[in-house]
Amino acid sequence: xxxxxxxxxxxxxxxxxxxxxxxxxxxxxxxxxxxxxxxxxxxxxxxxxxxxxxxxxxxxxxxxxxxxxxxxxxxxxxxxxxxxxxxxxxxxxxxxxxxxxxxxxxxxxxxxxxxxxxxxxxxxxxxxxxxxxxxxxxxxxxxxxxxxxxxxxxxxxxxxxxxxxxxxxxxxxxxxxxxxxxxxxxxxxxxxxxxxxxxxxxxxxxxxxxxxxxxxxxxxxxxxxxxxxxxxxxxxxxxxxxxxxxxxxxxxxxxxxxxxxxxxxxxxxxxxxxxxxxxxxxxxxxxxxxxxxxxxxxxxxxxxxxxxxxxxxxxxxxxxxxxxxxxxxxxxxxxxxxxxxxxxxxxxxx
Amino acid sequence: xxxxxxxxxxxxxxxxxxxxxxxxxxxxxxxxxxxxxxxxxxxxxxxxxxxxxxxxxxxxxxxxxxxxxxxxxxxxxxxxxxxxxxxxxxxxxxxxxxxxxxxxxxxxxxxxxxxxxxxxxxxxxxxxxxxxxxxxxxxxxxxxxxxxxxxxxxxxxxxxxxxxxxxxxxxxxxxxxxxxxxxxxxxxxxxxxxxxxxxxxxxxxxxxxxxxxxxxxxxxxxxxxxxxxxxxxxxxxxxxxxxxxxxxxxxxxxxxxxxxxxxxxxxxxxxxxxxxxxxxxxxxxxxxxxxxxxxxxxxxxxxxxxxxxx
Numbered sequence: 001x002x003x004x005x006x007x008x009x010x011x012x013x014x015x016x017x018x019x020x021x022x023x024x025x026x027x028x029x030x031x032x033x034x035x036x037x038x039x040x041x042x043x044x045x046x047x048x049x050x051x052x053x054x055x056x057x058x059x060x061x062x063x064x065x066x067x068x069x070x071x072x073x074x075x076x077x078x079x080x081x082x083x084x085x086x087x088x089x090x091x092x093x094x095x096x097x098x099x100x101x102x103x104x105x106x107x108x109x110x111x112x113x114x115x116x117x118x119x120x121x122x123x124x125x126x127x128x129x130x131x132x133x134x135x136x137x138x139x140x141x142x143x144x145x146x147x148x149x150x151x152x153x154x155x156x157x158x159x160x161x162x163x164x165x166x167x168x169x170x171x172x173x174x175x176x177x178x179x180x181x182x183x184x185x186x187x188x189x190x191x192x193x194x195x196x197x198x199x200x201x202x203x204x205x206x207x208x209x210x211x212x213x214x215x216x217x218x219x220x221x222x223x224x225x226x227x228x229x230x231x232x233x234x235x236x237x238x239x240x241x242x243x244x245x246x247x248x249x250x251x252x253x254x255x256x257x258x259x260x261x262x263x264x265x266x267x268x269x270x271x272x273x274x275x276x277x278x279x280x281x282x283x284x285x286x287x288x289x290x291x292x293x294x295x296x297x298x299x300x301x302x303x304x305x306x307x308x309x310x311x312x313x314x315x316x317x318x319x320x321x322x323x324x325x326x327x328x329x330x331x332x333x334x335x336x337x338x339x340x341x342x343x344x345x346x347x348x349x350x
Numbered sequence: 351x352x353x354x355x356x357x358x359x360x361x362x363x364x365x366x367x368x369x370x371x372x373x374x375x376x377x378x379x380x381x382x383x384x385x386x387x388x389x390x391x392x393x394x395x396x397x398x399x400x401x402x403x404x405x406x407x408x409x410x411x412x413x414x415x416x417x418x419x420x421x422x423x424x425x426x427x428x429x430x431x432x433x434x435x436x437x438x439x440x441x442x443x444x445x446x447x448x449x450x451x452x453x454x455x456x457x458x459x460x461x462x463x464x465x466x467x468x469x470x471x472x473x474x475x476x477x478x479x480x481x482x483x484x485x486x487x488x489x490x491x492x493x494x495x496x497x498x499x500x501x502x503x504x505x506x507x508x509x510x511x512x513x514x515x516x517x518x519x520x521x522x523x524x525x526x527x528x529x530x531x532x533x534x535x536x537x538x539x540x541x542x543x544x545x546x547x548x549x550x551x552x553x554x555x556x557x558x559x560x561x562x563x564x565x566x567x568x569x570x571x572x573x574x575x576x577x578x579x580x581x582x583x584x585x586x587x588x589x590x591x592x593x594x595x596x597x598x599x600x601x602x603x604x605x606x607x608x609x610x611x612x613x614x615x616x617x618x619x620x621x622x623x624x625x626x627x628x629x630x631x632x633x634x635x636x637x638x639x640x641x642x643x644x645x646x647x648x649x650x651x652x653x654x655x656x657x658x659x660x
Contacts, residue, residue: 074637085393086390089387104579106578
């Protein structure tokens with residue numbers, strides 16, 4: 001009894017310090033799996049590595065029993081559905097999902113929930129109400145680009161839009177945000193648009209193909225993984241270098257730094273930190289530990305500004321994406337902020 | 351003597367492969383050995399079974415359908431939009447899609463076009479139509495369809511009941527009726543069948559229409575399972591269905607098909623992926639190993655085929 005009281009007191013004292021409460025229920029016997037639908041680009045590779053880091057530390061510290069990751073060979077919803085059904089059969093307590101489709105997995109997700117499995121989706125989220133969603137404000141990410149451009153180019157200008165993979169919801173969302181931004185700020189106009197598939201080589205090829213038909217481009221809005229390719233296409237065509245928004249990839253930041261040192265080139269860069277997987281992990285762990293977590297959580301974007309370029313380059317692995325580390329405490333703080341309707345904490349820079 | 355034995359072994363090959371896979375899965379994951387487990391393990395095989403039968407019907411006459419994945423995606427998209435909002439119109443569209451399949455068959459026959467090229471072209475048409483019907487992932491499968499696939503059949507889980515029933519019907523139709531014999535004959539020896547007074551045009555159009563019907567069933571059951579759809583949902587069914595049908599004993603050259611084998615082949619293709627997942631095999635290797643399993647079974651079959659002729 002005394003121990004219980006003591007524990008309760010400790011929790012109260014912790015709350016009194018205005019720090020977020022980390023649910024401390026025992027999860028040492030729990031097993032959490034990551035279901036991932038695609039590993040073919042640098043973001044996903046970093047994401048898997050981030051998961052691996054956090055998972056192995058948590059297993060070593062005895063926080064969870066096991067936290068393996070599984071990736072489907074082909075980026076197909078039906079295959080991922082089968083994968084998740086296998087995870088239910090294997091008896092995982094929680095499944096963290098980066099989904100191939102926001103809706104096509106719903107039947108399977110419902111089955112998981114019915115079997116008592118906690119399902120947390122992030123990045124590629126699912127709409128099934130029984131699952132938790134770590135929502136990334138992709139539309140806001142598109143809009144923020146035009147907001148920044150409005151500051152840099154007060155008279156507006158002609159934009160080239162590089163989109164992602166056609167038919168994927170993330171591409172649609174970012175595009176919507178960009179269109180909204182263009183409508184909000186006078187003088188901007190999308191002069192052309194290509195699908196760069198979030199891949200530098202594809203972006204370069206597509207932009208190079210479209211460039212001859214375009215007027216002078218003032219700025220390029222992107223989705224990440226395509227800014228460097230676009231810059232190469234502009235350079236090869238001998239066109240004036242526009243203001244290209246970058247997406248936190250190492251080649252993009254390196255190019256930006258070289259341009260800055262050479263001619264004072266200024267831009268901004270933003271993307272989602274691949275460590276979003278860690279937020280997924282800790283959210284699942286907190287739910288298993290008994291924390292009352294709202295179904296819709298929020299993840300901030302990671303914005304690299306001109307002033308902090310060097311600092312973030314140091315945190316960007318060669319061939320990877322600028323990353324951060326989300327801890328259990330950060331996740332608990334974020335959950336707390338969402339619960340109380342407060343702005344979510346910024347991406348930790350340490 | 352050894353010829354009949356080889357023939358029998360060859361027919362049994364898909365069943366043996368299925369039994370081995372199931373045994374291995376039960377050993378790795380005893381939890382799968384229950385009503386709930388089998389249902390989870392096999393329910394996504396229902397649409398694959400239908401897609402494989404569709405492919406088998408086209409294989410009957412020596413053609414290959416590269417558009418089935420796009421077609422099933424299209425049907426799933428119609429199921430979660432038109433069929434849910436205005437059922438009558440939805441049914442009409444699906445009937446039109448089956449008719450389109452029959453027309454593709456007629457076109458292949460009339461213009462002597464390679465089916466592989468026509469159906470590849472059609473795959474883009476179906477994908478485009480799917481995007482028009484459902485531009486971004488979503489939609490809701492009609493409640494009756496969802497309920498139908500959640501049906502808890504007594505004793506034996508739904509996927510097994512469906513697979514058995516479908517195999518029995520297809521076997522009877524293709525192997526035990528004169529209608530089926532003519533269809534198969536048109537693939538095996540088209541000249542003879544034409545000389546006997548049958549219209550190859552009608553036969554090919556019929557086979558394609560039947561394949562379209564199977565494609566519709568595949569799309570509907572897939573939509574029922576996933577509760578919603580997107581335009582990419584079934585693209586991998588093209589390869590899965592070909593692999594399943596061939597594994598089940600059909601020949602690329604036509605004439606020789608096995609409905610029961612095709613159903614078993616579809617189940618093997620579904621289970622092979624689960625088996626590799628339970629093995630905790632690195633996903634980079636999984637697709638390669640899946641291919642290796644397929645090659646192994648086909649090599650065995652080719653070996654038995656040689657014995658058969660010997």
